[in-house]
Each structure stands twice: as C-alpha cells, then as structure tokens.
Amino acid sequence: MKKNKWFTEEKFGQAEKTELDAHFENLLARADSTKNWTEKILRQTEVLLQPNPSARVEELLYEKLDRKAPSRVTNGELLAQYMAEAAGELGPTTPYGKTLIKVAEAEKRLGAAERDFIHTASINFLTPLRNFLEGDWKTISKERRLLQNRRLDLDACKARLKKAKAAEAKATTVPDFQETRPRNYILSASASALWNDEVDKAEQELRVAQTEFDRQAEVTRLLLEGISSTHVNHLRCLHEFVESQTTYYAQCYRHMLDLQKQLGRFPGTFVGTTEPASPPLSSTSPTTAAATMPVGPSGAGLAPPGEAALRLEEVSPPASGTRKARVLYDYEAADSSELALLADELITVYSLPGMDPDWLIGERGNKKGKVPVTYLELLS
Numbered sequence: 001m002k003k004n005k006w007f008t009e010e011k012f013g014q015a016e017k018t019e020l021d022a023h024f025e026n027l028l029a030r031a032d033s034t035k036n037w038t039e040k041i042l043r044q045t046e047v048l049l050q051p052n053p054s055a056r057v058e059e060l061l062y063e064k065l066d067r068k069a070p071s072r073v074t075n076g077e078l079l080a081q082y083m084a085e086a087a088g089e090l091g092p093t094t095p096y097g098k099t100l101i102k103v104a105e106a107e108k109r110l111g112a113a114e115r116d117f118i119h120t121a122s123i124n125f126l127t128p129l130r131n132f133l134e135g136d137w138k139t140i141s142k143e144r145r146l147l148q149n150r151r152l153d154l155d156a157c158k159a160r161l162k163k164a165k166a167a168e169a170k171a172t173t174v175p176d177f178q179e180t181r182p183r184n185y186i187l188s189a190s191a192s193a194l195w196n197d198e199v200d201k202a203e204q205e206l207r208v209a210q211t212e213f214d215r216q217a218e219v220t221r222l223l224l225e226g227i228s229s230t231h232v233n234h235l236r237c238l239h240e241f242v243e244s245q246t247t248y249y250a251q252c253y254r255h256m257l258d259l260q261k262q263l264g265r266f267p268g269t270f271v272g273t274t275e276p277a278s279p280p281l282s283s284t285s286p287t288t289a290a291a292t293m294p295v296g297p298s299g300a301g302l303a304p305p306g307e308a309a310l311r312l313e314e315v316s317p318p319a320s321g322t323r324k325a326r327v328l329y330d331y332e333a334a335d336s337s338e339l340a341l342l343a344d345e346l347i348t349v350y351s352l353p354g355m356d357p358d359w360l361i362g363e364r365g366n367k368k369g370k371v372p373v374t375y376l377e378l379l380s
Helices: 002-011 022-049 053-064 075-090 095-172 176-180 182-225 227-263 286-292
Strands: 323-327 346-350 359-364 367-372 376-378
Touching: 022 095, 022 182, 022 227, 075 095, 095 182, 095 227, 182 227, 346 376
Parallel strands: none
Antiparallel strands: 323 346, 323 376, 346 359, 359 367
C-alpha cells in the first residue's frame, strides 16, 4: 500500500522520483517496441498461415495442453477431393471429367505443398517468436517490476532522510526565551539527539536501498541489452521464413506449369473463342511476361502424328476458315516447320485436316509455319 501511495504521489508530482539515465531509458523503449512489434508480426503470420479463427483457437488450445493437433485437410486438398468425386459422377472419360481429374491431382499437390509450408514456417518462425514473448520477455518484465519496487524503496528512503534532517535542524534551533529556562533547553537537546539518531538510521537505510537499486538496475540493464541478440535470432528466423515461402511458391509454380502442359494435350475445344487462351498478368513488363509465358503444347518442334509428311511449300490456305490472330507472347521456332512469333503482331491462321488441335498454320507475309494455339488470341 505504501509503495502504491508513493507511486501515485510521483505521478501527480507530489514526491521525488529517481530518474534513470538516458541510455537505460532507450533500452527500455527499444525493448517495449520489440515486444509490441513481435506480437503484431506473430498474430498476422498466424492469420496468414491459418485464416480460420476457430482453427487457430483450436491449435492454440492443443499447444497449451502440450498435445499434437490433429491433421487438418487444407482447402486445396478439399477442392481436389470434390473435383475427383465430380469427375467420377459426371464421367471420367469425358473431356470435362478428364480435366477435372488432372486439376484435382494438381490441387492435391498444391495442398500438400501448403501443408509443408505451414509446418516449416510454424517451427522456424512462429515458435521462436512465441518463445521470446513467453520466455525472455516475461523474465525482462519480472526484473523491471523488481527494479520499480527498488526505485520506490530508494525514493521513500530519500524522503525519510530529508524529513529527518529537517526535523533535526528544527530541534537544534533554540528560541531566545528558552535560554532562561533550563528545563526546556534540556528537552530541546534531548529531541535533537533523538532526531540525530533518526538521521543516522535513515542514512543507513538509504545506503542499503541504493545498493539494492543499483544491483537490480544492472541485472535489468543486462537483460535489456540482450534484446540485440533477440534481433539477431529473429533475423535468422525471418530468413528461414522467406526461404520456406519461396520454396512453397516455387513448388506451386512447378505444379501449375505441369498442369498447364497436361491440359495442353487435350483437344483444343476453345480454338474458336475470342478470349486469350492463357492471358498474361501484365503485358508491359518483359520480366513479368517471361514469368507468365505459357508452355507450348507437348511435342513442340516435333511433327504430330499424321503430319510427318507435311510440306509447308505445298500448304495453301483453305477457301474459307482463315482468321486473324493477335500474338500474345514471343515464340521462338523450334525448327523450320514452325513460324517464329513476336508479341502483339497480327497473323493469319487456319487449320488443316488431321492437324493436332494444339497447333495452327500461321502466315505472315510470304512466311508460313506451325504456331501454338496457346500463344494466340483469335480475333473475330
């Protein structure tokens, strides 16, 4: 109660307060900032890895009980399950059913990659952050509370000494009228001696309080300076988090690239559409265009079955059925039977009987050759 009263009086400026040096105050501020931002980063990373709040609460309960949480199906794996079941019911041999099965397999692989990423990120990033908040920070907070108590004790001792010295000075000052009264003089001398003892006692308590305060301040300072090591540790964990995230997205890219190749083998039922077969994310940045460039149909550069004897010089466009097409991406011809393409140029295209549906014959001026459908936007 006395410490609470003294703390309140300090807040209202009614009592003296021992101030910490500027370096110590900076250490305290940096520690508080580290704790606050670590909490925010931890919470948001948890949301990133598990958007479902109910699932996060369940996982936290298992962690508090020191029990392993049951394996949870990812959204990608659940989608894969639904697609596979739909293919079985709608017809696994139909073009739609075959595509559903292929996409389901890709989504299943994506879900497995997501599961690995969540597991790795939890161990290498979330766990160290939690360990800091639940371990090192609790120790720092405990020592800071002890330092606060030692400071209040020190300030109280300073106030007692100041009060005792003031009383001693007052007791040694004898009024003139007391000089003619020996009895009063004796009482004043006795009071002076009493306050002198009180001053000695207060000084001794102050020395003890100062020693305890200095010792606790040193302990707390060492812990606060350890925040620098915490930053180094969190930096290493952050690098590991980025590495696991990079691996995850690279796996996703490879799985989708494989899926795109597989889908390119199916009959081109969308050849007649005016929409791009595989639109890029950006048509202005060469880097982005390269990253989003579709993979050419399987067997690019090789004559499909039935076309081994195709001689381009003997090919002529049909009387009807030719169309204009805009090239979506640059394409480098694999051999003399193909036509190299430049993004955004317009060419004339048409199909021949027995051709692979993933390919068309393209003409530009007096040049002609096979071109992949996925690189074109057919115009009406």
